[in-house]
Amino acid sequence: MRMEREDAARPLPEDNVWTRFVFVDHAGIPKCKAVHRDGFEGRARAGVGLAKGVLALDPSGALQPASGLSPVGECRLVPDISTLTRLPFARGQAMVLCDMMEPDAVTPWDGCPRGALKRVLGRLSERGYRSVASYEVEFYVWDLDGPLDRTPYAGSYALTAAAEVGEEVLRLDFAPPMFTFHDPDDNLLVLIEDEET
Numbered sequence: 001m002r003m004e005r006e007d008a009a010r011p012l013p014e015d016n017v018w019t020r021f022v023f024v025d026h027a028g029i030p031k032c033k034a035v036h037r038d039g040f041e042g043r044a045r046a047g048v049g050l051a052k053g054v055l056a057l058d059p060s061g062a063l064q065p066a067s068g069l070s071p072v073g074e075c076r077l078v079p080d081i082s083t084l085t086r087l088p089f090a091r092g093q094a095m096v097l098c099d100m101m102e103p104d105a106v107t108p109w110d111g112c113p114r115g116a117l118k119r120v121l122g123r124l125s126e127r128g129y130r131s132v133a134s135y136e137v138e139f140y141v142w143d144l145d146g147p148l149d150r151t152p153y154a155g156s157y158a159l160t161a162a163a164e165v166g167e168e169v170l171r172l173d174f175a176p177p178m179f180t181f182h183d184p185d186d187n188l189l190v191l192i193e194d195e196e197t
Contacts, residue, residue, distance in 0.1 A: 012040055012084070017092035019084070021048050021077045023100060024113050027059045032095070033077060047076030047098075047105045055111055075100040075109040141165050 012019065019040055020032040033050065035043045056069035077098040084096045100112035108115045121131050141148045141162040148161040 012037055013086050013094060015092055016086070016094050018094075019079075020087075020093065020095040021079055021098045022095050023050070023077055023098050025057065026055055026113060029059060044079050044081060045105070047078035047101060049074045050077050050100070052109070052111060069111070074103055075112070076103060076105045077101075078105050 016037055018034045018036060020034055021043070022030055022032045024030050031054070033048045035048060051071045052073045052075050053063065053069045053071040056064050056067035058064055078101045079096040079098050081096065084094055087093045087095055097114070099114055100109045101107060102109050124131055149158045151158040
């Protein structure tokens with residue numbers, strides 16, 4: 001399967017200096033390569049080289065040889081320009097999500113986590129389902145003296161100190177009810193919602 005490249009001409013924000021070409025590894029850790037604005041247009045079409053072995057690094061950074069991946073052999077990080085986003089916390093920088101492609105920059109690499117997700121979403125769609133997904137946001141609430149929650153694990157009074165923040169979180173809109181679907185071919189667990197409901 002080859003992908004068409006029709007979005008490579010989208011311009012960068014005027015003050016942008018660096019663009020992070022972001023990919024997510026097999027442990028779910030976002031990583032990137034940075035591209036200077038002078039090279040962005042060419043790299044948006046051709047992608048940026050990445051050793052496939054980078055996907056064999058565990059969260060500690062150690063190479064896992066049993067993966068079959070090594071520093072020899074490259075894929076290309078090809079940006080999905082529709083995801084180009086200015087980073088408000090990093091002046092002069094933007095980020096763009098990338099697909100990992102074979103060296104021709106148009107054939108998807110089978111080891112790409114984003115590509116695997118697209119394949120699973122396609123299978124769900126063929127079966128009449130659509131995916132509904134969300135992040136599980138976990139965070140600590142701190143004041144100038146450190147974390148507000150200094151209670152033992154699962155202490156019911158832990159929410160007292162952070163009641164105001166808790167109230168704000170509860171005001172957020174939440175997704176509709178979901179159920180799980182297991183695709184035995186890929187051994188994946190996916191949250192989906194039936195389009196009929």
